[in-house]
Amino acid sequence: MTGEPAARIARRTSGGSRVIGRVVLILAGLAGAAHAASSSGALHCPHLLDVRAGRVLDDQMVLFDGGRVTAIGPAASTRPPPGVTPRDLPGLTCLPGLIDAHVHLTVDPNHSGYDGLGISVPAQVVIGVRNARATLASGFTTVRNVGAEGYTDVALRDGIAAGDIDGPRMQVSGPPLGITGGHADNNLLPFSYHDTAEGVADGPWAARAKVRQNAKYGVDLIKIMASGGVLSKGDEPGAEQYSLEEMQAIVTEAHKLGRRVAAHAHGTQAITDAILAGVDSVEHASLIDDRGIALAKQHGTFLVMDIYDDDYILATGSASGGMLEESIVKERRLGRAQRENFRRAHAAGALMAFGTDAGVYPHGDNARQFAKMVEWGMTPVEAIRAATLNAAQLMGWSDRVGSLEPGHFADIVAVDGDPTQDVRRLEHVRFVMQGGTVKRGP
Ligand SMILES: [Zn+2]
Structure with missing residues (x-):
């Protein structure tokens, strides 16, 4: 303080x-608008924290285009567009930036x-x-x-x-x-x-x-x-x-x-x-x-x-x-x-x-x-x-950051383990994506 x-x-x-x-x-x-032009792709998260629901979901896929999320959901039903190979984050838990x-x-x-x-x-x-x-x-x-x-x-x-x-x-x-x-x-x-x-x-x-x-x-x-x-x-x-x-x-x-x-x-x-x-x-x-x-x-x-x-x-x-x-x-x-x-x-x-x-x-x-x-x-x-x-x-940015949903920036971080069980996991972020571009990654 x-x-x-x-x-x-x-x-x-x-x-x-x-x-x-x-x-x-x-x-x-x-x-942040300039980030938008950067990247498209797909990210496969073995675990993903839905911050609104307060629950960790398993086997999730995030699709993004032009730096923004276009779809997010179970990997079984959320398919990347043809020609897009999802990036995998084995063992990690994703959450919004x-x-x-x-x-x-x-x-x-x-x-x-x-x-x-x-x-x-x-x-x-x-x-x-x-x-x-x-x-x-x-x-x-x-x-x-x-x-x-x-x-x-x-x-x-x-x-x-x-x-x-x-x-x-x-x-x-x-x-x-x-x-x-x-x-x-x-x-x-x-x-x-x-x-x-x-x-x-x-x-x-x-x-x-x-x-x-x-x-x-x-x-x-x-x-x-x-x-x-x-x-x-x-x-x-x-x-x-x-x-x-x-x-x-x-x-x-x-x-x-x-x-x-x-x-x-x-x-x-x-x-x-x-x-x-x-x-x-x-x-x-x-x-x-x-x-x-x-x-x-x-x-x-x-x-x-x-x-x-x-x-x-x-x-x-x-x-x-x-x-x-x-x-x-x-x-x-x-x-x-x-x-x-x-x-x-x-x-x-x-x-x-x-x-x-x-x-x-x-x-x-x-x-x-x-x-x-x-x-x-x-x-x-x-x-x-x-x-x-x-x-x-x-x-005043609830329409672009703070949660992962269609239309928001593809700002995603990932950590080992479950941060809802041990919040100190967040002190060692393993993966950082901003506007669909990987800034730090395993
Ligand atoms: Zn200050």
Whole structure:
């Protein structure tokens, strides 16, 4: 439970923080379309998890054409077209490509605190390329990237969609919005540097202008900092940052422009105000109380609770490259409470999507959170649904990812054994197909 390394995402507006890269304009929601032209064929799965039914089916065939599923059913009755030989996956269990709804592909864990100041914006793109590849190889075929500097995430998304580099399908937020001195700002340097992060905007109209700017430069969603954070300097995770009035303005503007809103919120008041303002998801939700849980259910707000990274932060601590001492203190205070509140929110029936804050821990280890979700109250099938059906719903992509059915992308992963019996199987994905193209295979 963290919040991103602020120095990395909250880079200065002054000085040449411009990404020089391909200018490929892709409308929100079309990301991933370029994969479609890639592949046709058939995949024979000895076992296949139907995530909707929560059952493992035997001897299944998936047919795909133009990167999308055309048919799925028992191998005995689902015949490939003439001339198509099915690819076999002996002994493996197939399931839809996994989705992580909270990642930071352009950020690495060893760039926390002051260490993050030395990472240029162009270097973040290169780091993002490497992390995108690692994320895809680990079975996550779709991600929501919630916070990046210099619209590096937009470039990454478009490079992947164009087929220039390998990586998950992405929705991206660009620079997160937040108050002066808050979790989205860079609070590391003294006043003489006059350093303000890209996403800082105080007051309803300034915040609306930032929403418009992010939309102008191609983001799919808006990320806001409703409360303080763990990895930022000098703020308090339990304290509200954006006011209700500011959040209402942001949500109104974002929704008007067709963008959903994800709110980073640890503190109780920040969580309830974000939900009342109409955000689509609350990230972290560490100190959510009964009222917050009830409001989230009433408003259909998703909770995206990153309950694995606490282990990583506390295990590596300050050794993980410049992490501020205060960050470790904050994490110790919040980690356990967040997990207990995850259990309570799940038991109460709150909507939950899988999100891990990858970047705080190494990319590619995303699936380690499944075991935590099971340890804290979910069944394996519920945890898998959070990373498939639910995450797709949160992203507004239920028509293309998160389940295997005709018309959806042929994004399929496979593991040894039965992940509904042992969810840790997902930590060792053996086969990855994206849009009908094999990206990793036995
Ligand atoms: Zn984050």
